[in-house]
Amino acid sequence: xxxxxxxxxxxxxxxxxxxxxxxxxxxxxxxxxxxxxxxxxxxxxxxxxxxxxxxxxxxxxxxxxxxxxxxxxxxxxxxxxxxxxxxxxxxxxxxxxxxxxxxxxxxxxxxxxxxxxxxxxxxxxxxxxxxxxxxxxxxxxxxxxxxxxxxxxxxxxxxxxxxxxxxxxx
Numbered sequence: 001x002x003x004x005x006x007x008x009x010x011x012x013x014x015x016x017x018x019x020x021x022x023x024x025x026x027x028x029x030x031x032x033x034x035x036x037x038x039x040x041x042x043x044x045x046x047x048x049x050x051x052x053x054x055x056x057x058x059x060x061x062x063x064x065x066x067x068x069x070x071x072x073x074x075x076x077x078x079x080x081x082x083x084x085x086x087x088x089x090x091x092x093x094x095x096x097x098x099x100x101x102x103x104x105x106x107x108x109x110x111x112x113x114x115x116x117x118x119x120x121x122x123x124x125x126x127x128x129x130x131x132x133x134x135x136x137x138x139x140x141x142x143x144x145x146x147x148x149x150x151x152x153x154x155x156x157x158x159x160x161x162x163x164x165x166x167x168x169x170x
Contacts, residue, residue, distance in 0.1 A: 006156055013140045015116075015147075017133040019159055023166035025124040028131060029093035031165065032120070035062060041165035044157040046070025050080075051105075061086045063107045084109065088117075096120045100135070114142035131159075 007018040021028055031037040035054030042049050043066040051065035062085045068076040082103045089097035097120070102113035109115070116135040123130040137143040 006159060008152060010143065010147075013137045013143050015133075015135040015137070015143055017131075017135075017155060017159075019131055020125065021129045021131060021163055021166055023129055023170060024127060025122045025129045026093045027166060027169060028122050028129040029096075031162065031169070032096060033090075033092070035064075037165075038062070038064070041161040042066070042158060043161075044154040045161065046073050046076075047081075056087065056090070058087055058090055061107075063103065065105065082110075085118075094122050114138065114145055116146075 005019065007016075009016040031041070033056045035052040035056075038054070039049040039052045042064070046068055047066045048069050049064050050067045052062070053064070054060075054062040056062070064083055066081045066083070068079045071077050082105055084101045084103040084107055085098045086101070087096070087098045089095065096118075098118055100116045100118055102110035102115075104110060114137055116137055118136075119134045121132045123132070135143075137146070
């Protein structure tokens with residue numbers, strides 16, 4: 001697999017994303033495990049993390065707000081999207097397991113929105129890092145809902161921004 005190429009597979013209620021980043025595994029892990037780093041690259045292009053509160057440990061969480069700052073995005077301009085990730089398992093620097101929720105500004109989980117259990121593994125390959133994200137949804141329909149919301153494009157842009165951020169950190 002070439003660096004910068006994202007592989008996406010849907011397996012029933014599981015979304016598998018894979019990409020090789022041109023950065024060492026410790027650095028990739030670091031930029032996922034530190035809220036100040038995450039603020040610099042998280043979210044699709046034109047969106048900024050305006051609120052970030054992180055407690056990176058099993059049982060801890062990351063509560064954040066992404067806001068659209070790009071006037072060219074029309075109706076999305078000015079829109080806020082709140083999220084909350086609750087960490088279940090952390091094995092530095094190779095694995096992070098968390099449940100990803102839509103939330104409100106107070107960190108309350110949004111009712112009726114699909115939650116995802118994500119297992120991220122980071123594998124070092126010749127100084128690069130293969131990141132595999134397996135998102136398990138409650139049903140194939142829940143996965144279809146987030147794909148129809150444009151999640152795949154959003155993740156692709158987010159991981160493009162991650163690649164650029166990693167390059168700047170080395």
